[in-house]
């Protein structure tokens with residue numbers, strides 16, 4: 094359900110604020126979602142409750158969220174953006190990303206905190222670093238205005254977000270951004286959000302790969318624990334959860350293509366590779382190849398699901 098009671102969504106018309114971050118190229122973030130982070134930190138949050146960034150990498154998202162917070166007229170000067178990351182290139186393609194863009198000699202597992210600090214130098218007064226394995230991470234700083242999630246790359250890490258961080262999001266103004274929503278690689282995220290979606294209002298269906306939700310009411314601990322189930326979640330229950338997201342998006346007339354790829358991944362997981370291939374074919378027919386400006390990864394993501402099903 095869409096609300097009308099919210100500050101302006103400036104990022105929809107003006108993404109210039111994110112251009113320096115894109116030009117530098119030290120981020121795994123698009124201009125639309127980067128601008129969204131800036132404007133929600135400037136115009137939507139109170140400036141008096143902490144903001145959480147779960148997954149910081151080289152500081153692309155932190156530089157924009159921190160700048161937004163510092164430009165917020167109600168910022169009290171002490172409230173921080175808390176950045177959680179291991180700051181060592183141990184996961185995914187982090188080391189390769191740094192090698193190709195910044196330092197050809199950068200090694201697997203090497204520390205990259207200095208690169209984060211370089212990109213966030215101008216907003217350092219608004220940032221606090223929490224370095225370490227997120228599987229062990231906790232938050233004891235009380236209620237927060239924003240949880241930005243770019244770290245739920247495994248079902249286990251997704252549960253850490255749900256059980257240790259989301260309970261501190263303030264019902265009413267609290268905002269959740271999940272940066273992997275329009276990406277079918279992490280389908281546990283959709284199973285969680287599909288289970289919890291009635292606790293949220295859909296504010297921005299898509300800014301690049303991100304979704305923006307606003308928390309309506311407190312989520313009981315039991316619902317958060319149930320939302321985190323993945324390994325033992327029955328395939329039909331998983332599909333039902335994702336179908337709730339699909340219904341919400343269809344009702345609002347929003348683009349469902351990436352959620353359909355998540356559905357295809359769940360069909361593969363449930364043993365129905367043929368159903369998954371048919372779903373991708375149907376999506377390709379309906380959505381076409383996609384404008385590369387808007388959907389740069391669309392075809393690549395379709396191919397990845399097709400390969401997995403083959």
Ligand SMILES: C[S@@+](CC[C@H](N)C(=O)[O-])C[C@H]1O[C@@H](n2cnc3c(N)ncnc32)[C@H](O)[C@@H]1O
Nearest residue numbers: 120121122148149150153154178179226227243
């Ligand atoms: C996609 S990147 C974040 C991108 C960032 N938001 C940006 O704007 O460029 C994901 C981050 O999650 C971190 N990460 C993944 N697994 C982790 C873990 N178990 N503990 C701590 N950090 C982890 C990686 O180090 C990486 O920096």
